[in-house]
Amino acid sequence: MDIRKGVVISRTNLIDSKKEATLPWKGMGLIVLITLALWGGAFLYRDYVQRKTETLQQQLTSAKSGRDYAKIALVADSQSRLNSINAALAERIDWNLFFKKLEENTIPEVTFTNLEARNPGDNNGGGALAGTAGAKNAEYLVTLKGTTIGLNNLAKQITVFEGMKNDKTDPLFQNIRIEKTDMKKTEAGQAGAAKALDFIIDATINPSIYQNNSNNNSATNSVLSNP
Amino acid sequence: MPAYLKISLLPLTGVVCLIIIWLLVKPVYDSAKALDGVTRPQLESLVQRENEMQQRAEKLSSEINGGEQVNSILYAIPEAEDAKDLLSQFEFIVNQEQMSLTSLSVEQKTNELGAVGVVSPTGKSFRELTGNFEVRGSYSQFKQLMANLAKLNRVVNIKQLEVANATTEEGATTGKFTLTFTAYWQPPITTEDVRSGLESLELGQKTGGLTNNLP
Numbered sequence: 001m002d003i004r005k006g007v008v009i010s011r012t013n014l015i016d017s018k019k020e021a022t023l024p025w026k027g028m029g030l031i032v033l034i035t036l037a038l039w040g041g042a043f044l045y046r047d048y049v050q051r052k053t054e055t056l057q058q059q060l061t062s063a064k065s066g067r068d069y070a071k072i073a074l075v076a077d078s079q080s081r082l083n084s085i086n087a088a089l090a091e092r093i094d095w096n097l098f099f100k101k102l103e104e105n106t107i108p109e110v111t112f113t114n115l116e117a118r119n120p121g122d123n124n125g126g127g128a129l130a131g132t133a134g135a136k137n138a139e140y141l142v143t144l145k146g147t148t149i150g151l152n153n154l155a156k157q158i159t160v161f162e163g164m165k166n167d168k169t170d171p172l173f174q175n176i177r178i179e180k181t182d183m184k185k186t187e188a189g190q191a192g193a194a195k196a197l198d199f200i201i202d203a204t205i206n207p208s209i210y211q212n213n214s215n216n217n218s219a220t221n222s223v224l225s226n227p
Numbered sequence: 228m229p230a231y232l233k234i235s236l237l238p239l240t241g242v243v244c245l246i247i248i249w250l251l252v253k254p255v256y257d258s259a260k261a262l263d264g265v266t267r268p269q270l271e272s273l274v275q276r277e278n279e280m281q282q283r284a285e286k287l288s289s290e291i292n293g294g295e296q297v298n299s300i301l302y303a304i305p306e307a308e309d310a311k312d313l314l315s316q317f318e319f320i321v322n323q324e325q326m327s328l329t330s331l332s333v334e335q336k337t338n339e340l341g342a343v344g345v346v347s348p349t350g351k352s353f354r355e356l357t358g359n360f361e362v363r364g365s366y367s368q369f370k371q372l373m374a375n376l377a378k379l380n381r382v383v384n385i386k387q388l389e390v391a392n393a394t395t396e397e398g399a400t401t402g403k404f405t406l407t408f409t410a411y412w413q414p415p416i417t418t419e420d421v422r423s424g425l426e427s428l429e430l431g432q433k434t435g436g437l438t439n440n441l442p
Binding site for chain 2: 022023024027028031032034035038039042043045046048049050052053056057059060063064066067068069070071072073074075076077078080081082084085087088089091092093094095096099113114115116117118119
């Protein structure tokens with residue numbers, strides 16, 4: 001800014017060459033005015049915002065006073081319980097599906113006499129396969145005791161199970177191992193005949209294959225499916 | 228007044244005014260801007276959230292109350308252990324299948340995190356009630372029993388099972404089925420829990436997941 005712009009040079013004094021200037025009232029006034037306007041504007045702005053904030057604060061207080069805690073508790077409790085139901089059902093095993101598959105894949109020459117299924121990570125721990133590679137805590141360990149005639153039938157049964165194991169879409173067992181075999185003695189005169197064989201098979205099943213399949217008919221599922 | 232003073236008066240006024248603006252106007256403007264830029268939007272959002280929460284609570288509670296849902300949910304995971312009720316349900320379905328119940332017991336697990344570690348509102352979580360029972364009967368009866376167990380109103384998971392041969396008192400061969408089960412229960416969220424949870428939320432404190440379940 002040209003600061004000389006506001007100065008009025010006096011041309012009446014012809015004797016004294018010294019130039020006299022009047023005070024730049026206009027410029028100064030303008031600056032002061034702008035400052036005051038800014039000051040006032042800031043205060044007005046603050047007042048406006050404060051009023052607005054107070055109104056919002058009142059709205060919030062009034063909204064809060066209208067809370068129905070009983071209803072909120074009911075909804076929160078129901079939602080929480082539904083989450084818990086979901087979580088519990090997610091780890092449910094469809095044992096009927098398991099038995100169905102076991103029946104379908106048991107050859108007629110084999111009879112199972114005992115079955116034990118447990119999740120070592122759940123509580124008891126241990127188990128025949130607990131220490132073996134591939135037996136994870138998430139997997140159920142299954143011990144099957146059975147009887148058949150001759151080693152061939154046992155081999156056939158294992159092959160059937162192995163075949164299922166390789167079926168990536170629908171496997172029954174994941175890890176099959178013959179734990180024990182016990183060939184029964186044949187009586188005299190029966191030499192050459194195939195001998196009765198007791199056996200124990202250990203296997204693992206992946207629970208995820210049998211989870212969330214059995215809930216279609218459960219009453220709780222009807223709750224979950226409702227919006 | 229000397230001319231140089233008169234000449235410098237204008238810029239001097241400008242400088243003084245700038246100082247005044249800096250010292251007096253700017254703090255007022257800054258505080259107003261903070262109110263407008265931070266506090267006001269926060270309040271607007273809180274008002275909006277509050278209204279939405281209340282509308283949703285109203286809508287959901289009327290939906291829940293309207294049907295049988297509350298009862299179904301409470302049957303599935305009740306507010307208390309209800310072990311007696313559970314045992315009578317087991318007994319009922321065992322009798323329904325004409326099997327014989329040879330033993331039945333329950334124990335409450337002490338862990339509060341639930342089987343899958345799900346933490347529910349206010350830090351409360353669903354709890355487990357485990358137990359086992361032994362029944363005798365045929366394999367087909369057992370399969371039907373398992374199907375009925377899956378249909379129970381209460382969520383019951385069979386965690387372990389054993390199937391073996393046994394002989395009856397009359398000497399006949401029958402099946403012996405031992406099942407280890409887990410049922411669940413969960414303490415209720417009370418009005419007081421919600422009130423304190425919301426207050427904590429308003430104080431900016433974390434409330435152990437309560438807010439996740441608020442409507």
